[in-house]
Amino acid sequence: MSNIAIQADKLTKRFDDFTAVDAITFDVRQGEIFGFVGANGAGKTTAMRILCGLSIPTSGTATVAGFDVYKDAEKIKKNIGYMSQKFSLYEDLTVMENITFYAGIYGLSNQEIKDRGAELLTRLGIEHEAKTFVASLPLGWKQKLAFSVAVIHRPKIVFLDEPTGGVDPVTRRQFWDLIYEAADRGITVFVTTHYMDEAEYCNRVSVMVDGRIDAFDTPANLKKKFSVESMNEVFYQLARGAKRKAD
Amino acid sequence: MKNAVWKQLYAFIQKEFYHVFRDRKTLLMLFGIPIAQVLLFGFVLSNEIKNxxxxxxxxxxxxxxxxxxxxxxxxxxxxxxxxxxxxxxxxxxxxxxxxxxxxxxxxxxxxxxxxxxxxxxxxxxxxxxxxxxxxxxxxxxxxxxxxxxxxxxxxKKPYSIIPQVKMLYNPELLGAPNFVPGVMALVLMLICAMMTAVAIVKEKEMGTMEILLVSPLKPYLVIIAKTIPYLLISLLNLAAILLMSVFLLNLAIKGSVILLFAESTLFIISCLALGLLISVGSTSQMSAMMTSQMSLMLPTMMLTGFMFPIENMPFWMQGISYIVPSRYYYTIVKAVMLEGLGFTAIWRETLVLAGITLVLVVINVRSFKIRLA
Known part of the structure; x- marks a missing residue:
């Protein structure tokens, strides 16, 4: 396989007369942290759903982990992890039960579940919380746990849909440490966000406006191109031209 | 490959049972309601007037x-x-x-x-x-x-006028014989349809449904894993209702218990399918619950004949009653349990019930695909 994890070419999704995703073209390299930035309603989530095999594109092509989104959605699902903005754990299950469940539906063996579960708890420093109900964990811990669970089956790519909503900057920074660790282990990270400080952490960033990708480069190059100091200002300059109302 | 599917299913069903047994409200609904219904209908709400x-x-x-x-x-x-x-x-x-x-x-x-x-x-x-x-x-x-x-x-007086008042169908004027099959239909409908609908909508509400759809779990596995716990609990409930009718209401089961359970399983599957269908259209647990009550519980109470005789209803309402699965189940249970009849007496109702179930399952499979597109 080449070192391209995700490739999209003129990928388009229309709902009736509304074009949610308008011929986007980009590629994500293996092991890269790829920021998918855009205002609410810009089409980020729709694009991400296509790449996860949840939605079939109207036109254009895309491959994820080398598999075609039209034909091989099932194979794609085996090779990706996913974490949504509503963090995705069961509150009425304990930490270990959540780990067992997710590892179980990805088909891990009992021994693997045991080993990786213990390793995960150690990495997060919550060995003593294995039997705690998720409902009673602080939000920051839940999000870190949700991320760790999303990569427990060691996927090639992990999709994070606004993973850090509602947490303080310190916890967000800690969360990003986990993302870097995952990237170091060779997992490609595809993350949507509207926190521009997070965009700075990414290797490369694409900015979506009205369903199109209006900018696509490393944060440093983007700032140079727009002659500004921060990603925040890059985003403002691009998003000002948006015609769609965020909803 | 086969092995992997079983493993996924096992992990999922285990999780479902955690949900059921950890939520007191759910537990109360699952086991409290059947007991309360049988006792209420059997003793309190009976038609007969004593003392x-x-x-x-x-x-x-x-x-x-x-x-x-x-x-x-x-x-x-x-x-x-x-x-x-x-x-x-x-x-x-x-x-x-x-x-x-x-x-x-x-x-x-x-x-x-x-x-x-x-x-x-x-x-x-x-x-x-x-x-x-x-x-x-x-x-x-x-x-x-x-x-x-x-x-x-x-x-030996030769002539005297004796007014005859006959109580047809239930000569002893007992309430229980009619209520028990009705309660069975009601409880199974409640548990299977409503609880399944709520359980699935809960996953949608919490955002965990997306995770399940992104995972390599096949959609049919999600459906099976979500419904099996309620199927088992329903059968358990059925056994409890039957035991209560026999020992508390002194109502003997005249027909075959195995036939009764087989027919009940068929009815339960149709209820599960209805629950799934409701879950497709609902976005919140509350709306799932309301929809279940309006579209399932009410028809089960009103249109099966266990509270009000169907023959006395307006024509169009009788027409509606023909598509209510509980109507057939009620007839079947009455025949098997109260009259001790065998399969030959109820094959028509069974066939209709099976047909309705099949249609519901097919609609479900289709709508699940639409959801994924």
Whole structure:
């Protein structure tokens, strides 16, 4: 396989007369942290759903982990992890039960579940919380746990849909440490966000406006191109031209 | 590969049971409601009226009146108070609600009966509750008829007019036989359809559904894993209802228990399919619950015939009742449980129920695909 994890070419999704995703073209390299930035309603989530095999594109092509989104959605699902903005754990299950469940539906063996579960708890420093109900964990811990669970089956790519909503900057920074660790282990990270400080952490960033990708480069190059100091200002300059109302 | 599917299914079902057994509200609904329903319908809401307070004014005090009063007293329906009250006093007692009915034997009761072959008993009932009044006067009439029949047999009097009041279908006027099959339909509908709908919508609400769809779990596995726990719990509930009917309501199961469980499983599957269908259209647990109640519980109560006879309904409503699965299940349970009939007597209902179930399952499979597009 080449070192391209995700490739999209003129990928388009229309709902009736509304074009949610308008011929986007980009590629994500293996092991890269790829920021998918855009205002609410810009089409980020729709694009991400296509790449996860949840939605079939109207036109254009895309491959994820080398598999075609039209034909091989099932194979794609085996090779990706996913974490949504509503963090995705069961509150009425304990930490270990959540780990067992997710590892179980990805088909891990009992021994693997045991080993990786213990390793995960150690990495997060919550060995003593294995039997705690998720409902009673602080939000920051839940999000870190949700991320760790999303990569427990060691996927090639992990999709994070606004993973850090509602947490303080310190916890967000800690969360990003986990993302870097995952990237170091060779997992490609595809993350949507509207926190521009997070965009700075990414290797490369694409900015979506009205369903199109209006900018696509490393944060440093983007700032140079727009002659500004921060990603925040890059985003403002691009998003000002948006015609769609965020909803 | 086969192995992997079983493993996924096992992990999922285990999780579902955690959900069920950790939520007190769910547990209460699953096991409290069936028990409460059986007890309510079996004992409290029964149609029969027991121990009604009545007053008997015996001005005759002769052999015949004493004999009839003894019979009235022996009946479990009446709680007899003997007194010689004036009409004004009787009216006052009825008005205050102390008594439901007054029975008055005139002074010449026996001599009228033996010489004129005709005697009168005055019965005054509190008809502000017409159902109770009718039922009570029916009970009384049958006691008097009973006496007449006995007296007739002894004296061999050739002519006497005996009013015959027959209680068809349920001669003992027992409530339980009709309610138990109805309660079974109601409880299974409630547990299977509503709980399944709520359980699935909960995943949507919490955002965990997306995770399941992104995972390599096949959609049909999600459906199976979500429904199996409720199928098992429903069968358990069914057993509990049957045990309660046998030991608490003294209602014997006349037909085959295995047939009863087989038919119930078919009905449960149709309920599960209905629950899934509701979950497709609902976005919140609340709306799933409301939809279930409006579209499933009400028809089950109203249109199966266990509370109100279908034959008396307007034509269009009878038409609707034909697509309510509970209607067929109710008929089947009545036939197997109360009448002791075998499969040959209910194959038509079974076929219709199976047909409805099949249609529901097909609709589900299709709508699940649409959801994924």
């Amino acid at each position: 009604s307070k009545i007053v008997v004014c015996d001005y005759a005090k002769d052999y015949a009146s004493q004999e009839i009063i003894r019979k009235i007293e022996a009946s479990k329906y009446f709680n007899v108070q003997k007194a010689t009250l004036t009409h004004d006093q009787i009216e006052a007692s009825l008005r205050s609600g102390d008594i439901k009915m007054a029975v008055i034997f005139p002074a010449d009761f026996y001599s009228d009966l033996s010489h004129l072959n005709k005697a009168q008993i005055q019965v005054i009932a509190d008809a502000s509750d017409p159902n109770t009044a009718t039922t009570l006067s029916n009970y009384l009439t049958s006691i008097i008829n009973d006496y007449q029949a006995e007296a007739l047999a002894q004296t």
